[in-house]
Amino acid sequence: MTTILDSERTDLIAELATTRAALTTTVHGLSDEQATERPTVSALCLGGLIKHVTSVEEGWLRFVVDGPAALRYDLPEGVTWADIAAGTATEYPKWMIDHQAEFQVAPGETLAEILTRYERVAARSAEIIAALPDLSATFPMPDAPWNEPGAVRSVRRVLAHVIAETAQHAGHADILREALDGQRSS
Numbered sequence: 001m002t003t004i005l006d007s008e009r010t011d012l013i014a015e016l017a018t019t020r021a022a023l024t025t026t027v028h029g030l031s032d033e034q035a036t037e038r039p040t041v042s043a044l045c046l047g048g049l050i051k052h053v054t055s056v057e058e059g060w061l062r063f064v065v066d067g068p069a070a071l072r073y074d075l076p077e078g079v080t081w082a083d084i085a086a087g088t089a090t091e092y093p094k095w096m097i098d099h100q101a102e103f104q105v106a107p108g109e110t111l112a113e114i115l116t117r118y119e120r121v122a123a124r125s126a127e128i129i130a131a132l133p134d135l136s137a138t139f140p141m142p143d144a145p146w147n148e149p150g151a152v153r154s155v156r157r158v159l160a161h162v163i164a165e166t167a168q169h170a171g172h173a174d175i176l177r178e179a180l181d182g183q184r185s186s
Contacts, residue, residue, distance in 0.1 A: 141153055
């Protein structure tokens with residue numbers, strides 16, 4: 001069965017592909033070791049940026065399919081947002097620990113594996129975008145200090161956010177690559 005996409009979906013998928021390419025171009029020709037290097041004062045590395053963007057895209061696309069249950073910000077028993085903000089929490093939630101790990105390349109993890117996962121997520125995102133019945137559909141955002149109470153997000157706004165997030169980190173990646181070996185992606 002062939003799906004014919006409207007121009008808006010076609011444009012969104014194309015723009016997301018363009019921003020992904022801007023990001024992944026920065027790692028062309030790098031070794032696994034180079035992808036883990038931190039050539040600036042930042043803690044960011046190229047492999048970690050791609051892992052993070054992959055996770056962000058996957059999470060938000062899960063949100064447009066499954067709604068707010070896909071974005072859970074549960075805290076451990078007895079821990080408050082104030083504890084988290086002050087750095088005094090006795091325990092941190094798994095989602096927060098996982099978020100920090102997204103920016104790191106695990107021992108034994110290869111750049112090829114990271115890129116392959118990103119490609120799988122990208123393909124799944126295109127399938128989801130093509131199949132969604134309405135880009136105007138909205139979902140409530142979960143309770144979290146960074147979400148306005150009662151906030152909702154449309155599928156269209158989520159896709160714009162994923163594109164912006166990817167583009168922002170493609171810029172970070174350009175800086176890292178140039179600091180690493182002088183190579184520029186553009």
